[in-house]
Amino acid sequence: EADIYQTPRYLVIGTGKKITLECSQTMGHDKMYWYQQDPGMELHLIHYSYGVNSTEKGDLSSESTVSRIRTEHFPLTLESARPSHTSQYLCASSPGGTDTGELFFGEGSRLTVL
Amino acid sequence: GQNIDQPTEMTATEGAIVQINCTYQTSGFNGLFWYQQHAGEAPTFLSYNVLDGLEEKGRFSSFLSRSKGYSYLLLKELQMKDSASYLCAVLDSNYQLIWGAGTKLIIKP
Numbered sequence: 001e002a003d004i005y006q007t008p009r010y011l012v013i014g015t016g017k018k019i020t021l022e023c024s025q026t027m028g029h030d031k032m033y034w035y036q037q038d039p040g041m042e043l044h045l046i047h048y049s050y051g052v053n054s055t056e057k058g059d060l061s062s063e064s065t066v067s068r069i070r071t072e073h074f075p076l077t078l079e080s081a082r083p084s085h086t087s088q089y090l091c092a093s094s095p096g097g098t099d100t101g102e103l104f105f106g107e108g109s110r111l112t113v114l
Numbered sequence: 115g116q117n118i119d120q121p122t123e124m125t126a127t128e129g130a131i132v133q134i135n136c137t138y139q140t141s142g143f144n145g146l147f148w149y150q151q152h153a154g155e156a157p158t159f160l161s162y163n164v165l166d167g168l169e170e171k172g173r174f175s176s177f178l179s180r181s182k183g184y185s186y187l188l189l190k191e192l193q194m195k196d197s198a199s200y201l202c203a204v205l206d207s208n209y210q211l212i213w214g215a216g217t218k219l220i221i222k223p
């Protein structure tokens with residue numbers, strides 16, 4: 001059973017607010033990811049990290065930032081939320097090295113921006 | 115560009131067999147994954163193929179043909195709990211996962 005946690009699970013906020021979505025994993029995985037997924041659509045990679053102090057942008061243009069100060073923690077911050085940010089955000093992790101790339105997902109954070 | 119194609123929706127009967135196809139065009143190939151995603155939940159890993167052929171895991175099997183850029187997920191003895199979306203994803207030459215939009219499988223009694 002995967003041990004990766006996201007908070008909050010659900011969030012409704014107003015336009016212009018700053019928010020941080022939390023993600024923590026207790027598996028000691030080096031690689032962590034943030035995906036955005038709209039209903040019935042594919043996952044889009046927003047940010048990823050291959051270890052502490054390593055962060056990269058994914059293929060989805062985003063007004064968000066991430067940090068990786070500790071192995072287990074990979075928060076995502078939106079400086080100024082907009083209605084277009086309304087979506088489900090999924091955090092995932094995988095072991096480093098020559099693994100098969102299997103991802104373990106958190107339960108997701110569903111964000112609604114009014 | 116890179117793309118993954120899979121049917122949007124399929125319907126099958128409880129107890130039957132269903133095959134979900136996935137075709138891909140990616141820059142390089144380092145493996146293909148199938149994930150299951152129940153509505154409102156996160157995806158969970160089902161299978162991984164990197165060599166041609168069939169991988170069997172209980173009621174689920176996954177097949178890969180790299181020369182054809184093709185894979186399928188075969189589900190046998192369907193149960194109502196198998197109603198979910200099935201996501202195909204390919205690991206490209208940069209070891210980045212390219213995701214399909216998923217196939218929504220509806221199981222009827």
